[in-house]
Amino acid sequence: xxxxxxxxxxxxxxxxxxxxxxxxxxxxxxxxxxxxxxxxxxxxxxxxxxxxxxxxxxxxxxxxxxxxxxxxxxxxxxxxxxxxxxxxxxxxxxxxxxxxxxxxxxxxxxxxxxxxxxx
Amino acid sequence: xxxxxxxxxxxxxxxxxxxxxxxxxxxxxxxxxxxxxxxxxxxxxxxxxxxxxxxxxxxxxxxxxxxxxxxxxxxxxxxxxxxxxxxxxxxxxxxxxxxxxxxxxxx
Numbered sequence: 001x002x003x004x005x006x007x008x009x010x011x012x013x014x015x016x017x018x019x020x021x022x023x024x025x026x027x028x029x030x031x032x033x034x035x036x037x038x039x040x041x042x043x044x045x046x047x048x049x050x051x052x053x054x055x056x057x058x059x060x061x062x063x064x065x066x067x068x069x070x071x072x073x074x075x076x077x078x079x080x081x082x083x084x085x086x087x088x089x090x091x092x093x094x095x096x097x098x099x100x101x102x103x104x105x106x107x108x109x110x111x112x113x114x115x116x117x118x119x
Numbered sequence: 120x121x122x123x124x125x126x127x128x129x130x131x132x133x134x135x136x137x138x139x140x141x142x143x144x145x146x147x148x149x150x151x152x153x154x155x156x157x158x159x160x161x162x163x164x165x166x167x168x169x170x171x172x173x174x175x176x177x178x179x180x181x182x183x184x185x186x187x188x189x190x191x192x193x194x195x196x197x198x199x200x201x202x203x204x205x206x207x208x209x210x211x212x213x214x215x216x217x218x219x220x221x222x223x224x225x226x
Contacts, residue, residue: 004162039217047206047217062214063120101168104210105153109163 002026004036004097004110011116018084018115022097023077029055030075035100038071038082040093041112048093051082052100087117121145121209125218131226132197140192140221142207147187151211154183154192157204157220167192168210194223 004024012018020038027034037052051071052060061069070083084091094114098106122145132138142152150170155163165174167183170190180195194201202225207218 046219047208049215049217060213064214096163098163101210103169104151104215105165105168105208106155106163107165107174109165111160111162 002099002108004099004108006095006097006110006113008095008113008115010114011118012087013119014088014117015086016117018082018087018091018117020082020084020095020097020113020115022080022082022110024080024097024099024110025078027099028075028078029053029073029080031055033102035102036073036080037098037100037106039096039098039106040091041096042090042093050084050095053080089117091115092117120214121148121212121216123207123209123216123218125205125207125221127221128219129222129224131224133226134197134199136197137193137195138197138223139194140205140207140223142185142190142192142218144188144190144209148209148211150186151209152183152185152190153208153210154181155206155208156201157206163206166205199225 008020035054038050053071068085073080094112096112098109124143126141152170154167157163171183182193205221
């Protein structure tokens with residue numbers, strides 16, 4: 001059974017760095033073809049893809065945020081991480097991690113973690 | 120980026136009815152479209168990928184069709200658990216992009 005669970009700071013101030021963790025089970029990110037991604041959703045709005053990381057450490061970022069994003073993984077602990085630098089109120093959203101199929105759809109999702117950026 | 124436009128924004132229906140949700144891409148995405156269901160307090164659920172392939176475990180009352188720029192999700196004989204938000208997503212190219220969502224409500 002595949003599960004994913006996001007964790008984050010809950011609230012942080014503008015200009016800080018947001019650090020998110022995705023802890024998963026039921027698969028390994030060292031297995032050929034496996035990938036995990038991040039998607040976010042401001043309250044009442046649509047979904048925005050942020051970044052993907054693959055079993056071979058290949059990484060893809062949303063060009064609109066690329067300079068602010070860093071994705072990484074810890075395969076031994078079944079975790080994946082996303083950092084977003086210099087946050088502002090527009091980064092307030094629920095952040096989801098999801099396992100990706102090789103052809104790019106999101107097969108399994110976590111329930112999301114709400115992040116609020118406020119001074 | 121490929122822009123995805125969903126319609127309608129809201130849809131009201133009764134159990135037992137059939138409904139269709141549309142998704143239009145700003146350029147051809149071949150067959151590479153996925154559909155998801157979103158419900159409060161639950162993980163988003165993949166319904167369909169590659170335009171028409173039903174994800175394992177999803178009831179056959181869900182179906183997807185289309186290619187190129189125009190796609191449709193059809194739900195036959197609505198069940199009470201089908202009410203919620205639905206999103207399309209193109210997986211033809213980076214960055215993957217989502218439609219704005221369709222809210223399926225109980226009439």
